[in-house]
Amino acid sequence: GTPTSLQSLDTMFGSDDDDDVGAFPLHDAAEVGDVEMILKLLSKESNDGDFNPEAGSDDDDDDVDVNERDRDGYAPLHVALSNGQTECAKALVEHGAEWFITLEGSNALHIAVSTAAIPHFAEQSLAAVSMLLEVAEADALVADDYGKSALHLAAGAGLVPVVERLLREYPEAGAPEDPDAPDPINARDKYGWTPLFHACHGGHGAAAKALIARGARPGKPNKAGQTALHAAVIGRDQACASALMAADAELVHATCHIGKTALDMAVARGDPQMAALLRGEDPSAIEAAPPAPPPVIIAPDECFMHHTCPPISRASPDPPPENVDRLQTLLHPTRGILRSGEFENVDIVSEVRPATMADVLRVHEYPYVRKIQRICERIPDWNTSPRGALGTIDGDTEVCHNSFSAALCAAGAVVEAVDRVVAGSAEKVFCAVRPPGHHAGPNGPVPAPGDPVGTGSHGFCLLNNVALGAAYARCVHRHSLRRVAIIDFDVHHGNGTEAVVQNTTPAAPKFQFSTPYCDGAIVVPTYRPWLDETDHDEVFFASVHGYGRRREGVHFYPGSGPTADNRNFDGREMLETEEPPAWPEEGIVDDPFSVAQAKDDSTAQGPLPWVVDVGMEGLGKRAERGAAWRRVWRGKTLPAIAAFKPDLILISAGFDAHAKDEIQGPVNLGVKEADYEWLTEELCKIANTHSQGRVISVLEGGYRIQGGVVSAFGRSVAAHLRAMFRENKETWSAEACQKELDHELKQRRMQKEAQEAARAAAMEAARAREEAAILAAQKAAAANGGDEEAAAAAAAAPAAAAARRAAT
Template identity: 30%
Template structure:
């Protein structure tokens, strides 16, 4: 087994055409170019994804919603809401995005790689059980977490969401269970309007949702303080068997859709901590799934910095 972080990449994700839209194929083109220029596509596994089964997708999403997305695509596409577009091939591409996240879980559980970063689109963390929204069709990371719990009989999976927007769909998927610890750092107030600190779970899930809303203008220092003082103790207490990350890069100071001040170095420092936690708690098992990030240069630079930190965490402060 290599110690390098494996990647899941595919030109098939470019087929989800969104037109004049922030969430466009150019995002993945910029990431691939950035990785190539940094020499980071050599000497590591780079895999093509496989689509998720309908059974897995409907474990998180209502069957009637999944069927509606399929029909809309077959009819030539359309809009789920003012932000979320479906093109004629969006349905199979969305299955591929979910499948990539599942495949990443399978790879780390089988020991094929200690860590996997799945570069997917459409993103997923806003997709709720009965509706897509916020550029998202199916909730890739939630589907992957469900798969981990049931295929491998895990009891504790942690999901850390550092996208600048709250992962309302992921929260909704696991709000009633203690088998998933969901942690989200996000700008507040901001779309989608969920993620208050008072949202902590329900029933058996009470206390297993940790929302950390942040004021506009928050930068590296506050993020890293929360990682060290709040998130790390919570993870040490929970002791997850697998760590998943919704890796969005729209908290970057150059991103047009938010107003935060995180730098590439900040994302690298967060990634280094996540790897150390995985090494300590989960036998290294770590999966990252791409979410947002809409300034192309900032997105590519932040992904490169993240991957460097995942490969060599001790080089990052």
């Protein structure tokens, strides 16, 4: 980012509201680094004034609990560490702050290391890591919810001094021939990644060397069967690869589960120098592949000025899920996760021209646009009355005076992204925007299936940013590209985008009306082409989302999007006589009634664009849902996108399908960071194959921002961009995709069989125990010679055992 943009953000968000100081004084002092205040609050003597500790305290308000959590779950120590306030952290620890209290599954050490990944905090955070190990006696080997230790995190971020400091806590490696010896340096996280794998995947040679020197094993595979050498190819780091090959010469022959060596991957990913190195040749003799243009993040300043609630502080009531802190989690000048070292080469653009009215009206109807514009105009200026300057569009979508211009700039960001990728000055662009857009249809809210026209909610959306960008690309850049695909992985169905896409085919919907004089219906023809009558062949929309049947409390907003595909596998129009393609995957909601109803309700006067919806239930074991989500993409959606052969891919990137995101209450699709990273890489491969590598990703949902750099939302966006911004020329092939799917299905079958076997063994053991008990009871009865009670118990035991077995 430019210094100007940093400064402007700083002025916008730098100061907290003074009025609320007092509710969490320790947290507030920790945030700003006021050690004296912390010491004062924590020492009894300082509680002067009207409070006298000698008099005995029945006033809880004056008690200061050093481990108290605020609304978002932060203890004061978490606040100090995530703001690089090491002195405060030390004072807190010395007064009883516990290192092992977790925030979003991460303990103090995980937070200190994750914060150290932001260069601004690197020094303070290294000191914080040492302090936690020495003063708090933190256990460096403890893992977070993802199975990652502090060493996994430090290695992945390439923080060599932190890696070295943590390694001092590690025991010497056990004898390699002893399989049962504890081996923490090679501990695998939930994806099977060791710290060394993380270091190589991030392209950090020095960290990899430090780990190898302490006994890290390069050949230990992850769950996909990849070794650290495969990871070094992904991380494009020759220093890593050299160090690994020096440690284990056999590694070059290792294959992953789909049979690829590291060399195969280097060739496929377009890294001729790495390929030479792996062949044992001199990489410097080979010309390097030309670098892709630097990645771009477009984050308009205006999007930070769209307020949906009064200023947020620790003491304020729960803010609505869609609030300005979402963007701060990503882009706060010092705390934002996208300020981490791994994104240092990214061009962050904050000044953006708003979308023009012509751009907007390619997808929306004017009365709707004018309506939201007027609502915002009438709200007083935010800066003159920051507490009350809010309005609402529909009850769940709050707006302020700036919201319409924020929406125009959010859409303008996508337009700018399109211009850049078409001009070739960028290839991969992320639009960090809000308000989100994918629920906004031509007339704003899209009614749920079966509901009357004019109902429905905005779902926090004003203008459909991604559709507006796609329409702009097709219309304005018609000589450069034709086929545009929008891929939506938000947990909610992109009903607005789908409606906008379908509105490129003329339709004649009927509106019921009622006046004091008569009731009736009028037909209002509707048609918003993006270019011309070829739209239906050259516009594509796919969404994988949660879908409930409005039963048993399982209902995903907005209630539309049953699993359906209106084309054949190759994109051919479906004949009337043809059956839609089969959906073999479990967890998919099969709702033929709703599909048929939607077809009946359609008033389209011609073929509609290709739309592939997959509605998933979000039920079943939480740990297995992410895998089911991947199988859906592999089995259905990715092949369809590739068959469409887009010239440009736009992603509606919502991160609320994450296992920790509670926007939908207890149900979710169980997606995790690594799943987002995987999907992004697959979409980039399709872009390499058909779209000259061009991908524009537009932020939609994702609300689990608690924890900042360790939050589900922050980490998911970082994982998405890590995959998107990495140099990779690999193309997509249906065969490779099918191979991976087959492998996953096989793994799943084996997993199920193992579970069955374990269950059968447990039942057998239980049965054996029951029989032994019966036998013992009978023996006792016999020994007591006619003891009636024992005899009765012995007689009842088989029945009870049978009942218990039936119950399992």
